[in-house]
Amino acid sequence: MTIAEKILAAHSGLDSVEPGQLLEVDVDFxxxxxxxxxxxIKVLREAGVSAVFDRERIGLVADHFVPxxxxxxxxxxxxxxxxxxxxxxxxxxxxGESGVEHVLLxxxxxxxxxxxxxxxxxxxxxxxxxxxxATGVGSSDLAATMMSGKTxxxxxxxxxxxxxxxxxxxxxxxxxxxxxxxxxxxxGALYMAxxxxxxxxxxLSMAERFTMSNMAIEAGGKVGIIDPDNTTMxxxxxxxxxxxxxxxxxxDAHYARVIEYDCSQIEPQVAFPHLPENTxxxxxxxxxxxxxxxxxSCTNGRxxxxxxxxxxxxxxxxxxGLRLIVLPATPSVYRHxxxxxxxxxxxxxxxxxxxxxxxxxxxxxMGVLAAGERxxxxxxxxxxxxxxxxxxxxxxxxxxxxxxxxxxGRIGSPDEL
Amino acid sequence: MKIKxxxxxxxxxxxxxxxxxxxxxxxxxxxxxxxxCMEDADPEFSQRVEPGDIIVAGRNFGCGSSREHAPxxxxxAGIGCIIAPSFARIFYRNAFNMGLPIFECKDAASGIREGxxxxxxxxxxxxxxxxxxxxxxxxxxxxxxxxxxxxxxxIPHVLKRLDLRA
Numbered sequence: 001m002t003i004a005e006k007i008l009a010a011h012s013g014l015d016s017v018e019p020g021q022l023l024e025v026d027v028d029f030x031x032x033x034x035x036x037x038x039x040x041i042k043v044l045r046e047a048g049v050s051a052v053f054d055r056e057r058i059g060l061v062a063d064h065f066v067p068x069x070x071x072x073x074x075x076x077x078x079x080x081x082x083x084x085x086x087x088x089x090x091x092x093x094x095x096g097e098s099g100v101e102h103v104l105l106x107x108x109x110x111x112x113x114x115x116x117x118x119x120x121x122x123x124x125x126x127x128x129x130x131x132x133x134a135t136g137v138g139s140s141d142l143a144a145t146m147m148s149g150k151t152x153x154x155x156x157x158x159x160x161x162x163x164x165x166x167x168x169x170x171x172x173x174x175x176x177x178x179x180x181x182x183x184x185x186x187x188g189a190l191y192m193a194x195x196x197x198x199x200x201x202x203x204l205s206m207a208e209r210f211t212m213s214n215m216a217i218e219a220g221g222k223v224g225i226i227d228p229d230n231t232t233m234x235x236x237x238x239x240x241x242x243x244x245x246x247x248x249x250x251x252d253a254h255y256a257r258v259i260e261y262d263c264s265q266i267e268p269q270v271a272f273p274h275l276p277e278n279t280x281x282x283x284x285x286x287x288x289x290x291x292x293x294x295x296x297s298c299t300n301g302r303x304x305x306x307x308x309x310x311x312x313x314x315x316x317x318x319x320x321g322l323r324l325i326v327l328p329a330t331p332s333v334y335r336h337x338x339x340x341x342x343x344x345x346x347x348x349x350x351x352x353x354x355x356x357x358x359x360x361x362x363x364x365x366m367g368v369l370a371a372g373e374r375x376x377x378x379x380x381x382x383x384x385x386x387x388x389x390x391x392x393x394x395x396x397x398x399x400x401x402x403x404x405x406x407x408x409g410r411i412g413s414p415d416e417l
Numbered sequence: 418m419k420i421k422x423x424x425x426x427x428x429x430x431x432x433x434x435x436x437x438x439x440x441x442x443x444x445x446x447x448x449x450x451x452x453x454c455m456e457d458a459d460p461e462f463s464q465r466v467e468p469g470d471i472i473v474a475g476r477n478f479g480c481g482s483s484r485e486h487a488p489x490x491x492x493x494a495g496i497g498c499i500i501a502p503s504f505a506r507i508f509y510r511n512a513f514n515m516g517l518p519i520f521e522c523k524d525a526a527s528g529i530r531e532g533x534x535x536x537x538x539x540x541x542x543x544x545x546x547x548x549x550x551x552x553x554x555x556x557x558x559x560x561x562x563x564x565x566x567x568x569x570x571x572i573p574h575v576l577k578r579l580d581l582r583a
Contacts, residue, residue: 022561035442039485042445043572065443072443122483122507138485138511144575152561186430187477191506220480222506275430362439362482383434383481385457390438 002158002255004193004225006247007133011116019157019256028115028132030145031059031091033101034066036120038079039139044146052087053149059110059119060084060092061101064358069365099330099356102126102214102298107332109239113228113246118142118151123298123380125216129209130236131228131246136217156222157256158193163200165264170282170414172308173208174300174378174398176200177215178269179261182279190220192256195249200263201226206235207304214299215380218276270376270411271396274384282401285411292323292375293406294387295399296354297361300378301329303336305399310342312403312414318350319409325367327354349406363387369394376405418539420518421547422469422497426531427458429475433508436479436487445486447493454490468495471537473529476501478519479508488515498537500544500555502526513562514571520544525553 001009001016009017011025032040037060044052052058060080065073077094084092091110098104102123105111111127117134118124120142127134137151145151163176181188194216201209209226216224226232228246236244267281295301295309306328318324326346328334334356337343343353352367360367361379369375369388374395377387382394395411404414434457441453455462472478472491478501479487488511491499499512502523512519518539525544529535533548542555558566568574 035439036483036485039445039489047572047576070443076443120483120485122481124483136483136507138483138488138507138514140485140514140571141510144571148575148579186480187503187505190477190503217481217507220477220505362434362442364439364442368440381432381434381481383432385438386434388440390457 002253003249021155032120034062040143043143055088062094103329109241112244125224126214128223128225129213156193160255160258162260163198165262172398173211175269177212186277187220194221194224207302273393288411291373294377296327297379299380306337306342309399309403310345313349318406324351324406326351421536422471424533427474432481433487437490450490451493454494469497472499474501476503480505483507488512488517520555522555
């Protein structure tokens, strides 16, 4: 069996499962945010449910429209607060304790290898980097799990991606996943588990693995999973809040497809509007002037991402007329980036340093685009209107390309500085 | 159950940011969400859509975010059902959980034209284009999903099983 199949079997009390099988599974951790949880909360209240299945296995994270961007979003954040108090939800994050959910929850050791995790947010697949079966669901599914501790899944087929060779300069996990989405398309892994393997994955940091798993949904994937190894265990050590059982794919596991890439051939990638599959190598981007660059989000808002951006921009300044917006994903990322001097380097370069929030990634606040404006962003989606006006444009890339582009005033590589 | 209505056509990869832009997600009120439904694809959609209208779209409908606001907005706008060659998985799940019927049918998605009047027999999956006389056959709804629908959606289904209701 694959790691995905083993986790699902273990959580449904079965020895083995097969793709296509419908299962009722036990959920280890379930969470929602200030946009999705309010609907789940309404559902629970209307159903007259007075207690959740486990107060310690539910997360409520105010991250999308916080600090509250307007009166309505303030009401939504308050719904989480009131519900958490009333129902005794242990892991409710708000104010200076909160951050982008898919960075915050692993940081807190609340998601662990071998877990089944559901989140009312499509980028819940991020947590697959820890070797968990983690997937996004809607608010009603979250409500059902909050009541019962269970959910249902169809066992997905798995695609195995093997990344061979050596990474070229300025190529990161972000580029590997953009390249993969460019190759298979935005529905190339529809309903399927994407399993990332190979020597290049083995050598990636947890931060870059999270970035790759994060964007599995942009290829339609149900999960983006990586076998836990020493890197995973080092990350978990000192964080894990409970016992866990890691699972690993069998050598003879069955895959619907096996796709191999030679990473030595992969350049830094840029996804052009308006789909993440519209990727081009940096050498073929041409002249794309920019009004804004965003570094942050559940995709690339970790301290390693800010370190990379600071390294590139150190001693330089953003181009005249361009806005560089940097959003550390959590308070812990913020603190480390401050202690290591990355924030000062970015500030000196002319960046706006914002609070931990999803902010402009989904056009919420803190960097919304006007009609006709172009932004390069380290985030995950470049759909029409994603960052603001429907006539604005978003280009996706890694933090090194983002920092270099902020200096150049157009999309470009650190090699051009 | 039979569903009959006038067709709106949309292309491939209609994502949830187009169905309901995130700038309107500071509320989950169905009527408010319906006012902005499909706004970035067709600014006039919400004014011109009529109760019972049907969306026929290209592959991977509903890709992107997990926001349940997307099926809520479509349902509140009056959309009776959606036909596409394929749906993104979270949208597929949310639609059933919300009681918004959706049908996978590649031939119907390409054969049916904007403005056609069509009728769908939800039990058999047969689609009749009453304007052109064409018929199509959609994938039947899986038994588990039929159970969800017959229980009235996911939450009544779970409540029935848990017997939590006082």
